Structure formats: structure tokens, C-alpha cells
Amino acid sequence: MKSFALAAVASVAFAGTASAQTEITWWHAMGGALGEKVEEIAKGFNESQSDYKINAVYKGGYAETMTAAVAAFRANQQPHIVQVFEVGTATMMAADGAIYPVYQMMEDAGEPFDQSAYLPSVISYYVNDDNQLLSMPFNSSTPIVYYNVDLLEKAGVDTSEMPKTWDELAAVAKQVVDSGAAECGFTTTWQSWIQLENQAAWHDVAFASANDGYAGTDVELLINDGVPLRHIENMAEWAKDGTFKYGGRQSSGNPMFFSGECAITMGSSAGRAGVMSNMPDTKIAYGMLPYYDDVQGAPQNSIIGGATLWVLQGHEQPEYKGVAEFFSYLSSPEVQADWHQFTGYLPITNAAYELSKEQGYYEKNPGAELPIKQMTLNDPTVNSRGLRLGNFVQIRDVINEELENVWSGQATPKEALDQAVARGNDLLNQFDASN
Amino acid sequence: MQTKRVTFRHVWLPYLLCLPQLAVTLVFFIWPAAEAIIESFYRTNAFGTSMQFVAFENFQRLFNDPSYFASMRVSVIFAVSTTVLAMTLSLLFAAVSDRIIRGTNAYRTFLIWPYAVAPAVAGVLWLFLFNPSIGIATYALELLGIDFNATIYPNSAMALIIIAAAWKQISYNFLFFLAGLQAIPNSVYEAAAIDGAGPVKRFFTIVLPLLSPTTFFLLVVNMVYAFFETFAVIHATTQGGPGQATSILVYRVWKDGFVGLDLGGSAAQSVVLMALVATFTVIQFRYIERQVEY
């Protein structure tokens, strides 16, 4: 026991007697090579000035990092900055007194901050209904379509131009299966994000009431009708003959594309490097998400996923000054362009995008600019800014579960979506009541 | 509850002996459990900045949710299947291993490896093997004409988690069964053999009854394991899907509380679990133990 106590005392003492530099803690969820890059950014900032020192601490995956921050806040041990995935946005935002909105923190710290320098469709996911930025975008991606050109050619598909509409894509996928070039036409990762959330934005229809949740917490899902229902009905139809095949939650469908079982997949734009390293000898083409051409307003713009940096309350003002300076450093064109090019995440500022163009990044990397173009195709509307749903983590699970009942033939699309809406609304009501 | 016929008498020593365990239990189990009970009557947001007393609303919500009872059913199917599979296989292996003369050590050394694998890693390994497109086990099953796909078919998913969970537990059961078997004196076997009992008959009439304390202990441990320590396996493989086909109770608590940050709802689930566990434990000690021979 004694040594435990000593260790505890020692660690507290160590934290207390740090040098004149103000220490800032940043909890992040980036493992692998991304984690290394995060350390590099922190190091770059620490070397660029002498007043502050950023400590980047890895706290597990997104869920673990967020929960660790929440638990730490409840115990008054919170970090200054925490990286939170996009589905946690509403939970963070509703925590009055726990979070420090970025626009306000920048203002209080007297740090120059021009919100118009950021790409509108990136920050639109993280602004309040008055268009003020709540958290600092860090890693963002948007779904695109990946084509295995070799397989398409084997099936006799004309590959000079990739499909634009769902009808075209379904025809190509069917041709692949019918010709025997591959067992399955297309698959998808992240079914809720890509096939429902993004399809709603892409067709400029609402996913949920109250401006997709931006206008308040009294929200209901609107996915059991119109475009979402039509799309899931089509997918169910396509699933019958192998035109579409479900590959599992999150990105667990990837091996189906890598192994050539499926000729087409839809996945995060940040997965491009993974596709290339797993299919080094295959010719890959990239395309925007398909749309239904009879829907007015389509294609609109796709929405993003990924994570942002939230600032937590409960620290001294001088420390927030350091956080503000760090955010400026992070947003600088050089740091952003480097991060964007290294990781495949979207650039968050116009300047970083321009710099990457100047550096010839997009010429050398076909397919790398497509997601930016798709995401900025039009200025975001109320239906394509993003989603602000409470208990969104569980809602995505509900959607996963109900869609799986469709793929396994246990429910019709209408039944499943009705059920998803009912269960989702229950979670939304809970969230509304608890805030 | 049983005790020894012969016991010691001492005024303070037994308390002193129980003290460390009691202290740790009180501070790190009872205290948090009490907080969970209190929390189950509140509706709070994640950061705890808003708290409302809602009485039994969290429980009502739980019991009005048909999927909660479905989840109980799934848990029981999963726990019983895992326990039966893990215990039968390991008893078989242990019985055979105990009877053969050479090579027992080598076999044993291999059989205990899975125990060293972290549950989450075990899940990943089996997921690899049963991956619908790249898994070698799926490929083998396909040759046999079985379409095994744990991402689409509920039965495949259930089979996958049962196999993955039971695999981890085989080593543990094997060690205990083997130890139990080796503790049975050779004279018992010899006497039975002289009476003309064959190996199978001997096993069921003599060995199995003598193993009953071990079997009872393992039964408890395996049920506890299957009910409460398998969510890492499930998290790494099916995540409760497809649909809610493999969403066992503990996985739900963990997911709603730890990932979904619905603290009131997850606390209510914890309380229900604790009540079930308490009942379960009492029944085990009160009734099952009576029939076990020592």
C-alpha cells in the first residue's frame, strides 16, 4: 500500500512542479501511424513557441476517449482538449458548463479567428444553429465510391466513365454478377452513415426534424418515408441477386472489396490509402456517391464524418490562451496541408486546400480531390449541414440492427425503418428530457 | 451455508482475516454499486451537469422494451451453450489425457495456450477464421455446403460467439478437470476394473461423481464467465448483431453505459443484473451445493 501511495503522491507532485511552461493536455483517439502524426503535430507546436507545452495522450478508440473524458470531468480531472467523434457532437454540445465553445474561447483569449477561412461543409457539422463554431475540426472524411476497374472490365463494363446515378450503378453491379466476374456487385461500409445519413444530405432531404437537430433537442427521425425508404427498398431488392451484399458494421466489409469478392464498395475517403496498400496490383477508380436523378436538388453535397477537438471547462484562463494558440497553429496552411496529404483526411481550411493544389498533390494522387469536390459541390442547405442528434451512438446501433433485419430477410424495409424510427425517437426523447 | 464441524474460536482473529477482502469489496464494489443504484433512479446527462429524479422510469423503460427480454433469452442460450460446449470438450480431453501414459505433458502444454490470449484478441482471431470473404473456416464450411456468414445470419453469429467464448475457456476447464482426475486414487479405478466395469461405465458411475466438486466449481465459473466476461469477445466479433441476435445483457449494459453514455438506463440494467446475480448465487449455494458430494 505504501508504495502505491508514494506513487500517487509522486505523480501529483510531478504534475505540480512542472517548469514555467504552461502544460496543456490533449486526449486523442488516433492509433497507428496517425498517432505518430499527432505526436509530431504536438511536438511541432511545442518547438514553435516556449510558453506552452502540449501533451498528447492516447486514450483508446473514439468511444473510450470520450468516455474517459466524461468520467474525468465528473471527477474533476479533465484534459483541456479532447477528440470526439462526430456522433458525440450533440452530447458534447448539450453539456452546458462542461464545454467551452471554440468561437467563444478564441474570442476570450483574444486570438484572431476568421471562421470564413474554413471549408463551409466541414465546419457546418460543428456549428450551432447561429453558425458559430463549437469544436475545432481535426480529422474529417466523406464517403465515396471505389471501383475495381479490373473486375468491371472483365465483366465487359465500359469504364471510361463511372456511374453517376443509382440506376447506372445498379446496372453495372448487376452486369458484374451476371457475367460472373465477381460474386457480388457492390457492398458498403458504415451503412447508416453512407446509405442513410449521406443519402439524405446528398438528395437534400431531411434526416430528422428540427433542421436535422440543429434547432433544438425535440427531434424526430424522418427516415421511414421518401428517399430513405425508397433507397433501402432498392438495396433490399439488389441484395436478392447479389447486386448488393452486406459486409458488416463499420468498415468490416472491406475484405470483400480487397479480395475481389465485390467489384464496388462505398467507404470513407480516408480509406483510400488502405485500399491502395491492400490492392497494390489492382486498378482502382473513384467516384462520387450515386443519386436518384428524379429527385429535385440531387446531388446536393455529402456530409462528413470523423472527429473534432472539444475544449473542456474547468481550467485557468492562461491555459486556454495556449489552447487558442495551438488551434491557430493547427489551422495554419502548412500544418493542415501536411496532415491532409499524410492521412487522407479532408483539409479544413481553404488555404490548406489551395496549398495542396499548388504542391501538385492532387495530380500525383488521383482520387484524392474527388471527396473535397463532392463535399463542396453546393453550399450546404439545412438538410446537408450535418446531423445533431442526441444519443446518436445508440441511434446508429439501432439503425444497424434494423437494417440487418432487412438484409437477413427478417423484416421488410418499411417495417425495419418504422421500427428504427420508433426506437430512435425513444432515444431522442430520452436525450431531450435529460438536458 | 456449510461450515466445518470442527472450528476454531477466536474473538477478533476472524474479523481481522476478513478485513482486507471486506475493505476492498466495500470500497471498490459496494460503494460503486450503491452509486449505480442511486443513479438508476435519476435521469442525467453524460457530464452529470443535469440530474433529475425520475423514480422508476428507467426501469419502466427497460421492462417495456421487448428487446430487453429478447436479450435475456439470448444471454441464457449463449451462456448455457458456451458452458456446455467448453465443459464437455475439456472433460473429454482431460479424461483421455489422464488415461494415456505418454505425452500428457506435451498435450497439456498446448491445450493451455488459449488461456493466455486476451478476450478481445480471441474475438479478432475467430473473426478472422470465420470472416465471410477471407476466413479459412468459412471456406472449409463452404466446401461442405454450409453457408456461414456471421454478418448476415443470426445463427451463424451465435455459433461464432459461442465458439470463440468456449475456446478461451477450454484451457481453464481442462486444467481443473485434469487436476481433479489425477486426484482420484488409482486404487479406485483398479477396484472398478476388477469388478468388470468398462472404461465408459467406470467414467460415468465412478469418476464423474468423484469429480462433482470440481464440476460444480467449474459450472459456476463458466456461467459467470459466459454471462459477464464475454463482452470483449462480442465487441470484437458481432457487436451484438446481426439485428440483436447476439446482444447479451452485459454487452448491452456496457454499450449503453460506456459507449452510449446513458448512465441512468445502464445503471438500471446493472441493478437488474445485480438482482439476478444475487438470486442466482443464493440458489447455487442453497440448493445445488446440497447434492454435491464431498
Place this chain on the structure above:
Amino acid sequence: MVENRRLLDILGHILMLFAVALVVFPIWVAFVASTQASGAIMSGTVPLWPGDQLIQNYATVLGKGVAASGAPPILLMLGNSLIMAIGIAVGKITISLIAAYAIVYFRFPFRTFIFWTIFITLMLPVEVRIMPTFEVVANLGLLNSYGGLILPVIASATATFLFRQFFMTVPEELCEAARIDGAGPLKFFWDILLPLSRTNIAALFVIMFIFGWNQYLWPLLVTSTENLYTIVMGIQRLVTVADAEPQWPLVMATTILAMLPPVLIIVVMQRLFVQGLVETEK
């Protein structure tokens, strides 16, 4: 013997070989995966025979692998895992041995109450009550300490249950004889019960060591300084790459390395475990 020993033996060996194949196969697959180039795993049926990247992959993992993702050196993480695993094993065995002894060999007021208080914890792992437990640990100022890593994990009655079960099977005569010889409770415990329990202690040490070694969520929550990172956290850091495919060969290589200490413990301890059994019981 009456039956055909030889045939049974051969059958037995066949069955055991089958058992070993069944049980070891997934680990073999992990090892095979750890010897492949990074693209080889996801793009076809997982191979069954080692690839040519064995040395390279393990060198990467040991040399910079885990550390390259910003994690502390692998030896530090292994050291922390070792401290935590041993702390959990020794701590849990000590407290549960004496508690089980008191419960089985003494009659005293509140005995039943204490019994149930302890045994109610038999189930519900730390993860299920993780948020309130975190608050308790934070209140006690145990965040970022070995105490915070170890103590909450040992608050469970599995070991106490095992010792209780074992003590119940110890012949009554031993205790009677000890009392007739005038031995006090502590002397009986030390000279007779403890040596008898050697095998159980060995078994529990293995169980608890591995249990402690494989802890992941709890260490992640209570530590926020890299000095206290464990090896399983290091593995997770390789696996949780958002939006990209993990480097499976490196993950598997780290997994195999992280498995070695617990396997070593099992292999070493099983000798003691079995030896003890044979000596005392037969």
C-alpha cells in the same frame, strides 16, 4: 488390465492430437498472419503457412513498432503489465486465502453477513460498473497510480470462492488432530492448510496473472501518463486506426509477443501445479 490397452491408447492419442489442433489452430493463424506482408492478409483467404516477413515484422515491432505510434517503449509497457499482473495475482490470492480461511474455519457473529457481502461480488466485472468505480478511485486520489490500477480489479470473490470450495474438501481430521496437538488457528493455517493449498495457489496465480495481464479498459481509464501504459494498451493502439486498415501483421506480431509472458507463466507453473497434486493427493 482387462481391456485392450493399446487400442485405447492409440485412440486417445488421435483424440488428443485432434484436440490440440482444434485449440491451437487460431493461434497458429495469428502466428502465420504475423509473418506476412501487410497487404497479404485482407486480399484472399488467410494463408495457412508462414510468409517471408517473420524477421522483418518482429524486428519492426521490437525496434520501433509500437513505439512508432507514439506509445512508450515496449519494455516499459511490458514492465508495467508485469507489475500490474503480479500485483493483482498476489493481492487477490492473499486477501482471499485469509478471508476464505476465516469463513470456513471459524464461527463468529455476522459470519453469514460477511460471507454474502463478499460473495455477492462473484459476478459483475469491473467494466459493468466502470463509471462509478472510476469516481471512487478518483475521490481516493488513486488515478495514475499502481494502486488505482490494481485494487479495484481485485475486488471480486472468484478466488475466495475457489479457496472456500477447496477448504471444504480438506478432511476434518486434520483440523481435529491439529487442535488435539494444541496448535492455534494461525499455526494450523501456516503449517497445514497453506502447504495443502499450494496447488490451488499456483493455479490461481496463473489465472489472476493472466486476468491482470489482459486488462485493457480499466488501465486505459485510470492512467493518463504514459509511464503507466501496459502492453495490451499498446496492442490496442495499433489496432484502433480510425478510417484505415490496421497493420494486421504487426498487430499479430505484437499479440504473439504479448502472449509469451503469460504462456511462460502457465508452462512454468503447471509443473508445480501438477507436482503438488501428485504429491499431496495420491
